[in-house]
Amino acid sequence: FFLMIRRPPRSTQSRSSAASDVYKRQVLEERKQGSQRPLQGISTHGLRTNPNDDPLTSRRHNTVELAEDNRPKYAIVGLDLRVVESNILQLGKLFALDATCAVNGEASAKKGRVCFGSELDAAARTLNDIPVDKKEAAVFMELSHDPGVGTFFVEDKGQGSGTFIKVVKDHKLTSDSIIVVGNSSIRVKKSAEGHLELEFYDGPIKGTKKKLDPATKSKFTLGRANDCDIPFVDDGLSRVQTSFEFKENEWVVHDSDGKKESMNGTWMLVDRPILLSKDIFLKVGSTLFEVKIKK
Secondary structure, three states: OHHHOOOOOHHHOOOOOOOOHHHHHHHHHHHHOOOOOOOOOOOOOOOOOOOOOOOOOOOOOOOOOOOOOOOOOOOOOEEEEEEEEOOOOOOOOEEEEEOOOOEOOEOOOEOOEEEEEEOEOOOOOEOOOEEEEOOOOOEEEEEEEEOOOOEEEEEEOOOOOOEEEEEOOOEEOOOOEEEEEOOEEEEEEEOOOOOEEEEEEEOOOOOOEEEEOOOOOOEEEEEOOOOOOEEOOOOOOOOOOEEEEEEOOEEEEEEOOOOOOOOOOEEEEOOOOEEOOOOEEEEEOOEEEEEEEEO
């Protein structure tokens, strides 16, 4: 099912992130000295217009918080990546990453980073630590561990079909998130009045804009069914594909109605480095991984 998911046209994506290891550490030092400066570029999806959203972390605020003794907020020392679907890797294959970014006990080719992409470069030499597609000479995604933060970061490198996180339930939305469902790409914006604005940049209803007002109802559905709040024909959609809900003063997105899964899933584009704090499903190239954190 996931092979249908592809990177939206470049015009739908926000500017590239300027987040870097030096920048992250600089902000961490400022935080130790009492600064509340947000760690820009580390939230998921969007232009960071609202610093109070961080849908992939267990905390509400989009800042790197340190414990009282100034130790990192997180204590994630490894990841287990299990292959769920792929046209190049054996299903069920497990890749265990530690904090040095060694893969199954072997040092990564690029120190401190695990590279995902094509298996070989143009000279038929090994290019990536974990091959995810047969496309030649490309690095699709990198995973790195930052001991100052105490967790891993995912960064799409812009050379493949995109890196995506599968939405399941209660996935908090940031302004300028990009959601991909079926053949449609949707940019999500949150207004100061609390409305959720959807703009379809790709797909059968390209150019359409919808405004969801929580004063009228708390939950809105999108799909092929005529009784959906946003119905349209797309051969990649389920009858109820995605739902947007306003709960506890936050907009969240669910796959389908939040009780069952849609046919092809609801996906969030990784368009800047993101911080991992919980188990997720991650799609890169033609490969889907189940990612479990280790503390």
